[in-house]
Amino acid sequence: MSITQINGKTLLDLGYPKGPVFKMLLNIVNTNFHNRSLEDVSMLLKQLLIDPAAFTEDSYLSAPAKALLAPKKSDVIELQSPVPFSIFGESNIDVNAIRQMNNAVRLPVTVAGALMADAHPGYGLPIGGVLATDNAVIPYGVGVDIGCRMCLSVLDLPVSSLENKESYLKALQKDTVFGAGATLSKKADHAIIERKEFKELNLLKQLYDKAVGQLGTSGSGNHFVEWGIITVTDQEPEWGLAPGEYVALLSHSGSRGLGAQIAGHYTKLAKELCHLPEGFQHLAWLDLNTQEGQEYWTAMTLAGDYAAACHHVIHEKLIKTMGATLLRRVENHHNFAWKEVHNGQELIVHRKGATPAGKGVLGIIPGSMTAPGFVVRGTGVTAGLQSASHGAGRVLSRSAAKAKIKPEEMKQILADHGVTLIGGGLDEAPGAYKDINTVMKAQTELVEVLGEFKPKYVRMADGGPAED
DNA sequence: ATGTCC
Numbered sequence: 001m002s003i004t005q006i007n008g009k010t011l012l013d014l015g016y017p018k019g020p021v022f023k024m025l026l027n028i029v030n031t032n033f034h035n036r037s038l039e040d041v042s043m044l045l046k047q048l049l050i051d052p053a054a055f056t057e058d059s060y061l062s063a064p065a066k067a068l069l070a071p072k073k074s075d076v077i078e079l080q081s082p083v084p085f086s087i088f089g090e091s092n093i094d095v096n097a098i099r100q101m102n103n104a105v106r107l108p109v110t111v112a113g114a115l116m117a118d119a120h121p122g123y124g125l126p127i128g129g130v131l132a133t134d135n136a137v138i139p140y141g142v143g144v145d146i147g148c149r150m151c152l153s154v155l156d157l158p159v160s161s162l163e164n165k166e167s168y169l170k171a172l173q174k175d176t177v178f179g180a181g182a183t184l185s186k187k188a189d190h191a192i193i194e195r196k197e198f199k200e201l202n203l204l205k206q207l208y209d210k211a212v213g214q215l216g217t218s219g220s221g222n223h224f225v226e227w228g229i230i231t232v233t234d235q236e237p238e239w240g241l242a243p244g245e246y247v248a249l250l251s252h253s254g255s256r257g258l259g260a261q262i263a264g265h266y267t268k269l270a271k272e273l274c275h276l277p278e279g280f281q282h283l284a285w286l287d288l289n290t291q292e293g294q295e296y297w298t299a300m301t302l303a304g305d306y307a308a309a310c311h312h313v314i315h316e317k318l319i320k321t322m323g324a325t326l327l328r329r330v331e332n333h334h335n336f337a338w339k340e341v342h343n344g345q346e347l348i349v350h351r352k353g354a355t356p357a358g359k360g361v362l363g364i365i366p367g368s369m370t371a372p373g374f375v376v377r378g379t380g381v382t383a384g385l386q387s388a389s390h391g392a393g394r395v396l397s398r399s400a401a402k403a404k405i406k407p408e409e410m411k412q413i414l415a416d417h418g419v420t421l422i423g424g425g426l427d428e429a430p431g432a433y434k435d436i437n438t439v440m441k442a443q444t445e446l447v448e449v450l451g452e453f454k455p456k457y458v459r460m461a462d463g464g465p466a467e468d
Numbered sequence: 469a470t471g472t473c474c
Contacts, residue, residue, distance in 0.1 A: 180469085181471040219470080221469055256470080257469095259469085260470040263469085268474075335469095
């Protein structure tokens with residue numbers, strides 16, 4: 001026997017006006033009409049829309065009928081007075097990022113917020129923004145690249161082997177694939193493609209082939225795969241490595257087309273279901289008690305695991321090519337939402353370009369292709385919502401970097417740091433980023449540094465043409 | 469970030 005369930009899209013397709021009647025009908029239909037056929041339910045909903053007056057005494061549908069008959073009242077959600085939030089490294093943050101955060105803490109679902117030291121403006125929530133809400137998830141609070149993350153593998157290769165430049169560069173050429181829409185020529189094998197969610201949600205069904213083809217690729221933008229040296233400095237390393245220098249592999253990428261499509265789909269749905277005032281619409285949320293909210297959570301979780309799988313495929317290939325053994329791995333999402341308990345309340349904590357930094361939690365904060373990245377251990381500070389920055393943060397937009405930075409300057413900085421780059425454009429030049437050391441100083445109370453990673457051989461997507 | 473599509 002099949003169970004009939006409808007969602008917001010069903011109502012939109014039937015021609016229902018957006019508003020409070022949506023939530024009423026979803027509850028009524030999905031709890032009381034699930035034994036009826038979808039055809040019967042659709043017919044009934046059509047009649048209700050055409051002649052609501054005929055249903056005002058209906059035992060199930062009187063409330064939505066009356067709502068449809070009521071004079072149209074504005075259904076724009078009212079904002080609350082702002083929840084105070086901490087800003088780390090405020091003097092170094094674009095005012096527009098702070099303005100966006102000021103907006104986010106006025107949502108009626110917001111319980112707490114924090115802005116990280118690498119913050120810059122984004123869609124809705126700024127990059128570097130952390131927002132804790134009550135039972136609501138904001139697709140643009142997670143970001144377009146769901147599950148964008150870092151992965152560091154510390155290997156048993158001798159540091160002196162890095163002198164063998166060609167073998168490391170060749171491995172990067174052979175085992176990594178970059179570019180928008182890029183796929184592997186030989187499909188990667190990983191348990192993620194067996195996940196049942198790909199069969200349970202229509203959207204995920206449609207994205208399955210794309211996900212399989214792009215598994216193990218890196219994408220474009222600020223994503224990279226690089227070899228380098230990690231210097232472990234912590235005297236009592238709880239991560240099982242004695243202080244000293246090691247060869248390490250570091251990657252930065254996300255959930256590729258899969259996550260991007262999920263983000264696009266549910267952001268659109270959120271905007272249709274959650275009506276915010278002008279200027280706030282990118283912050284539209286999905287109630288986790290609705291089918292749409294649950295679907296997003298399921299899809300987001302899958303995209304996060306898929307992003308992790310992509311890193312693991314890349315690392316396994318490179319480790320095998322170099323004949324190395326994995327000593328220790330550290331990895332973390334920095335675009336995601338988590339269910340966490342803060343001050344005794346379960347909250348939805350969105351980190352959009354922020355590293356989880358709960359007490360004792362390890363994470364990676366990359367610098368740039370010539371600046372060090374850091375392995376950190378969170379302190380769990382409440383003011384920072386148990387978070388830290390996800391990198392240095394941009395100081396120049398992509399277009400500004402292309403216009404301002406000269407190719408010779410970029411070459412010189414790479415040479416000065418002994419870094420070899422495959423691909424990479426002026427928009428990713430070190431000069432486009434803030435000074436990572438300034439950013440780290442602004443968050444000393446949020447994270448302790450356990451080790452410092454210096455890039456040596458870096459691969460990124462080919463940069464676009466320079467702009468005039 | 470994504471083959472730039474609501």
